[in-house]
């Protein structure tokens with residue numbers, strides 16, 4: 226199986242071109258095997274670039290634990306870069322089908338290849354039943370999340386996939402590795418949840434670290450950055466236009482008055498290879 230290694234702000238996935246490659250039936254096991262950083266290729270998960278009936282391509286995304294997610298913000302930018310650079314479609318505006326619907330992406334070129342992508346990520350989902358979470362509020366804003374020995378104030382937003390945002394005074398490992406895994410599997414989130422921790426630098430600048438559902442800490446999370454930008458506005462902590470600093474790079478976010486979230490960030494291809502390991 227041929228694959229391409231790509232990342233967006235350090236959030237790295239193994240990409241497979243399913244216009245050409247055929248995959249084993251058990252994609253969950255394949256995702257776990259390729260993602261292993263010691264015994265596999267090493268990645269935050271597996272992303273399939275598939276034919277679509279309503280768009281230029283369809284993205285399917287699997288976490289490192291084999292679970293499938295509806296959406297991946299850094300992934301969809303890389304899918305767009307792959308589709309353009311590898312000649313699957315040659316327009317500078319692409320449509321990619323995802324679990325969050327068909328998204329529109331504007332490509333920025335460096336020479337003949339894509340370097341940056343601006344994505345219309347659509348409207349955030351703010352109804353608790355659709356996020357989904359059992360916390361009160363549509364959406365829950367600074368709601369109490371009881372962890373037993375302590376309680377967090379969390380804001381929940383779905384970008385097609387679920388996010389739980391906690392604003393903190395200082396970002397550190399305690400939040401990401403100590404609290405993140407507890408939030409991920411908290412019973413208030415029936416489908417588990419991605420946990421973002423945000424330090425507000427100024428109303429137009431945030432610092433973020435993430436504990437992702439199914440993959441643990443990653444260097445960036447595009448949908449998490451969108452959800453955090455929305456949470457910043459909902460809680461009055463930040464403006465509609467923000468720059469978010471992540472361990473792997475920066476993302477630019479805008480929650481437009483009309484309701485859509487726009488995300489701009491890099492997409493990088495690193496290498497191509499052939500997977501000969503367990504299927």
Ligand SMILES: N[C@H](CCC[C@H](N)C(=O)O)C(=O)O
Nearest residue numbers: 294297298299386446447448
């Ligand atoms: N890193 C991805 C999100 C992966 C989300 C996944 N961990 C989930 O289960 O929803 C992003 O850039 O949006």
